[in-house]
Each structure stands twice: as C-alpha cells, then as structure tokens.
Amino acid sequence: MTVIKLTNSKTRKKEVFKPIDPNNVRMYVCGPTVYDRAHIGNARPVIVFDVLYRLLRHVYGKDHVTYVRNFTDVDDKINKKAQDTGRSIKEITDETMQWYLDDMRAVGALDPDKMPRATEFIGAMITMIEGLVESGHAYVAEGHVLFSVESYKDYGKLSGRSIDDMIAGARVEIAPYKRNPMDFVLWKPSSDDLPGWDSPWGRGRPGWHIECSAMSYELLGETFDIHGGGNDLMFPHHENEIAQSCCAHPQGGFANYWLHNEMLQVEGKKMSKSLGNFFTVRDLLDQGVPGEVIRFVFLSTHYRKPMDWTAEKAEQAKAKLKKWRKLTKGFAPTEPIKEVVEALCDDLNTHYALGKLYALSDMLEYVLGRGKTQKHDLPEPEVVAGWLLASANLLGLLTPELGGWETSDVDLSSYADHLFALRQSAMESKDFSEVDALKTALLDAGVEVRMSKTGVELEPGLNFDASKLEGLL
Known part of the structure; x- marks a missing residue:
C-alpha cells in the first residue's frame, strides 16, 4: 500500500498517515466567509487541499474519500455589507458563494463532496452549545454564551502558546461579562435588524468558531482524519475548534492530523490594499491570466513555505504549460509515474513533482523529434505522453477542464x-x-x-x- 506522510501541526512532526477507516477517509477544510470576492491568498489553501484530495482519491479510491469545506454565511462582515448596500443577506451570500465556486473551479479545484452553509446547521450548533453549558465548559452571561478556556487543560497546544502568551499577543475582546479574557463567544444576542434564531438564551446568532465544530461532527463524526486551513487560522479559530469539540465529545479526538499552509506574498511583499498589490482571483482571470497558470505558480512552492506571486513566475508558467499542452495534444493519460506519486506522498512535495513533469516533457520532446531518427531505449511517444498527462492530472494540471486558453491567442x-x-x-x-x-x-x-x-x-x-x-x- 502506498504510504503517505504529512506534517502534523498538532505534533510538529512528519507522520505516516493512517486513516481511521481506509474505506472512509475524511477531511475537513475551513472555507470562506462569503461577503466578497476571494483574493489570491484565499486560493492557496483551496489548491493545496485539492492536491491532497486528488492524492487521497488516487490512493484510497474516489468512493472512499469524503471532503467537506464549509461556507460561513452568518457573520458580522456580511451583516455590514447588507446594511451598507441595502441588499439582502441571502442575495449577497448566494452571489458570493457562486463567485467563489466559479473562481476556484477556474484554478482547477474539484468541488468538495459536501459544501455546507453555516446557516443550515444552526440547530446542531445550539445542541452542541447546550451540552457545553451543561458540562460546565461554557457559561451564560448577559445574553451571551461563552466557552471557558480554563475548563480545557490542553488549550493552546496546537499553536504552542500558553494562555498568558495568547492574551499578551492577541487582540482579545475584554468584556465585563467574561470570566477570563481568552473566553470566546459561542452565542451572542441579535437585535431586530440583525439575523437571529431562537435559542435557550434568547434570539441570537452563533459565534464564528462553533460552526466548524458542529458541521464537522454532523458530517464526519466525532473523530475524523484531517483538518486543514491556512496557518492564520491556527489561532484562535482552530485552537477554539479543538477546545469546544473535545469538550463536547470527550470520547472522540476531533481531527487526528492538522495541516496548515503558509501565507502568500506579491512581488516579495505582504499583500495589502495600502501597497496596491491586493488583487482577487477574478482580477487575474479578467486580466487574461489562465487559471491553470495560477495553479502552476502556486504548486511551484511547497505548501509549508511562504509563496511569492510574481508576474515573471506567471509568464514562465504560461510558457511551460503551453509547451506541455502542445506536446501532449492528441494523446490520452494513462497512469502517473511512481516518482510523482511518491513526491506527493512525501508531505505534498509539489515542487519536486513538477520537476518530474519537466523531465517527462523533455523525454517526450526527444522521442517526438530527434528520437525518431536515432536508436534509443526510450518508450514510444504515446507511452511518455500518457505518463506526463496522468502525472500532471494528479496535480490538477493539463486537464481538459482547464484547457483551451493555449489556442485562444490572437494570430500574430x-x-x-x-x-x-x-x-x-x-x-x-x-x-x-x-x-x-x-x-x-x-x-x-x-x-x-x-x-x-x-x-x-x-x-x-x-x-x-x-x-x-x-x-x-
């Protein structure tokens, strides 16, 4: 059986991946808050975990992997946009969700098996919060329900911080009704002009963190295999998810493996509207950058390293992909080569896997050209092309869905x-x-x-x- 090794943020070690049930491999990744277009940094975890999803399906079979990625459609940013624009929350969230799906499909991401909306699981959240209050892990104060951080002894282990360090290093809301500055909101009251649901604590809406705990429990169970997201979510979001989930279901372990991707820069600088280097995936697509090119640039850097988006990298990726598509035209994919599979099994080493694609393309160019007139021990072109296509497909590249751009250029x-x-x-x-x-x-x-x-x-x-x-x- 193929061995997959992943760097587990929980243990800070590269570990052999051992699914709870090889016939039911389960993965949860935190999705977007749907109030605006996804910027290019938002696309990095999507592409990273899409590659992992493809690898898991390759190793365990398509029917034996369940991938869940949520939509946060109840949030104060959404409420503000509705107030500022005069549009309904449903109209905004429906539109933004479709934008997100269109843009992520454009960069080659497969749709997850399940894409729940937070508002579909309000009842499950209320049930989980009730259990936390009853067990003493949460308390009610001035219409709010808060999780008591001190009630969970392992709080801070994922991010490696003590509670004192977290208070000093984070902007925490110091409210008079909190017993501890680090206690976080599970439920908060809603005024008449804000979305709200009836609950034992009055009309209100959930805090941010509880939604992922409730949805992952309902869709994947009290213990599942992989939880992923950007490293900016490690604290407080993922830390809080662990605390409330493990306290709500002490017999379970929540997620066994935690994976976090590093952040993205633009031309060597942190992406920022003030620097003028902030742009969305749609901005790039509308400027004529093919989605496949965006994906290639992202995969050229290992997911655990900071990634730098540059125009030069995009130009190089475009030229390389155009060449590969020209070389493989008319051929069909067969099976990915062992070296590419092994690279992805080694903590998703996409950079090394791309290097193997370079070697395959060189081989294919040789057997299609000079190799025809010289003796050599290399396979026939259709064999090499089949390897190149299948290996690239495993990375989400050279797929039919992402093609067409390479032949759409103006005749010069x-x-x-x-x-x-x-x-x-x-x-x-x-x-x-x-x-x-x-x-x-x-x-x-x-x-x-x-x-x-x-x-x-x-x-x-x-x-x-x-x-x-x-x-x-």
Whole structure:
C-alpha cells in the first residue's frame, strides 16, 4: 500500500498517515466567509487541499474519500455589507458563494463532496452549545454564551502558546461579562435588524468558531482524519475548534492530523490594499491570466513555505504549460509515474513533482523529434505522453477542464513576418530604426518578442492589449 506522510501541526512532526477507516477517509477544510470576492491568498489553501484530495482519491479510491469545506454565511462582515448596500443577506451570500465556486473551479479545484452553509446547521450548533453549558465548559452571561478556556487543560497546544502568551499577543475582546479574557463567544444576542434564531438564551446568532465544530461532527463524526486551513487560522479559530469539540465529545479526538499552509506574498511583499498589490482571483482571470497558470505558480512552492506571486513566475508558467499542452495534444493519460506519486506522498512535495513533469516533457520532446531518427531505449511517444498527462492530472494540471486558453491567442504571424522582413532589410541598410520602432510598439502592447537569424516569434504576454496593435502594419 502506498504510504503517505504529512506534517502534523498538532505534533510538529512528519507522520505516516493512517486513516481511521481506509474505506472512509475524511477531511475537513475551513472555507470562506462569503461577503466578497476571494483574493489570491484565499486560493492557496483551496489548491493545496485539492492536491491532497486528488492524492487521497488516487490512493484510497474516489468512493472512499469524503471532503467537506464549509461556507460561513452568518457573520458580522456580511451583516455590514447588507446594511451598507441595502441588499439582502441571502442575495449577497448566494452571489458570493457562486463567485467563489466559479473562481476556484477556474484554478482547477474539484468541488468538495459536501459544501455546507453555516446557516443550515444552526440547530446542531445550539445542541452542541447546550451540552457545553451543561458540562460546565461554557457559561451564560448577559445574553451571551461563552466557552471557558480554563475548563480545557490542553488549550493552546496546537499553536504552542500558553494562555498568558495568547492574551499578551492577541487582540482579545475584554468584556465585563467574561470570566477570563481568552473566553470566546459561542452565542451572542441579535437585535431586530440583525439575523437571529431562537435559542435557550434568547434570539441570537452563533459565534464564528462553533460552526466548524458542529458541521464537522454532523458530517464526519466525532473523530475524523484531517483538518486543514491556512496557518492564520491556527489561532484562535482552530485552537477554539479543538477546545469546544473535545469538550463536547470527550470520547472522540476531533481531527487526528492538522495541516496548515503558509501565507502568500506579491512581488516579495505582504499583500495589502495600502501597497496596491491586493488583487482577487477574478482580477487575474479578467486580466487574461489562465487559471491553470495560477495553479502552476502556486504548486511551484511547497505548501509549508511562504509563496511569492510574481508576474515573471506567471509568464514562465504560461510558457511551460503551453509547451506541455502542445506536446501532449492528441494523446490520452494513462497512469502517473511512481516518482510523482511518491513526491506527493512525501508531505505534498509539489515542487519536486513538477520537476518530474519537466523531465517527462523533455523525454517526450526527444522521442517526438530527434528520437525518431536515432536508436534509443526510450518508450514510444504515446507511452511518455500518457505518463506526463496522468502525472500532471494528479496535480490538477493539463486537464481538459482547464484547457483551451493555449489556442485562444490572437494570430500574430503577420506582425512576425513584417518584423522579420524589416530586420532583413535593416541588415543590409544598417538602419534599424523601423525594426526598433515596431519592436517597441509590440512590447508596449504586451507582446513577447523573440528574434533570431532564422525568424521572429511573437507571443501575447499576460498584459497583452490587442487594441494597441492597430495601425502597426
């Protein structure tokens, strides 16, 4: 049996993954709060855990893996947007959920098996909170229900912090009704102008953390295999999930393996609206960056390392993917090679797996070209192409769903022929002014220009603007 090793944030060690039930492997990943478009940082955990989902399905079988990712559709940010825009909460959340699904599908993410909305599980949350109050792990104060952090001795183990450190290092709401500054809200009262549900503590709405505990319990049970998300969720969200879940179901263990991806930067800097480097997945797609290119750039860095999005990386990824799609056109996937599977089994080493795809593409290029006229011991092209396609598919690349972009570029052949002709004339006259002028105009239009003695190659770049080509010929 294939052995998968994952770095468990809970133990801070790389461990052999042993599912509770190989016929029912279960994974929960925290999803978005649906009030606005997903920025590119939001896409990183989606792509990371999509690769893990694909690997688990490959190893254990598609019918033996259950992946749950939630939608938080009750939240103060959503309430504020509704108040600011005059739109209904349902209209906002329905629209934003569809945006999210469209954008994540565009970067090659498979839909999880279950995508619950928090508002569908309010009853389950109330039931869990009632149990926590009855067992002494939660208390009622001024219409609020709060979890008593001191009642759970292992609080802070996931993030490796003591309660004193957490109070000092976090912005905690110091409310007069809290027994301990770190106690967190399970239920809070709602005014008439806010969404609310009837409960034993009056009309109100749930706190943020309780929803994931209730939904994972209802859909995956009191103990399941993997819980994932960005490392920004480790504290307080995941820490609080563990505390309330383990206290609500002391006979269970909640999640056995915790995986956290590192954050994303843009051109070496933290993404921030104030720096002008904040953009959404949809912004990139609308600018002409193919979703497959976004995915490739993300996979080029190991999930546990900070990732830097740069325009240069995107250009390189686009060129590489276009080449691979051209090489594999007309071939069908077979089975991924052992080295790619082993790379993913080694804590999702996507960087190393991509390196193996580079080697396969070089082999395929050889057997399709020079290899035809020379003796060699390499497999036939259809075999190598089958390996490359299947191995890339395991990473969510070169799939039919993400294709089409590589053939949708504008025809630049007439511009290439004209530039080459100008260059040939300039070689005789020694006057390169017209060559330089056309090349500058093409570059300004976002066209990549490659000139050699034998010809000119032109290719639209990520910032290509066809309108700037008018009048150049």
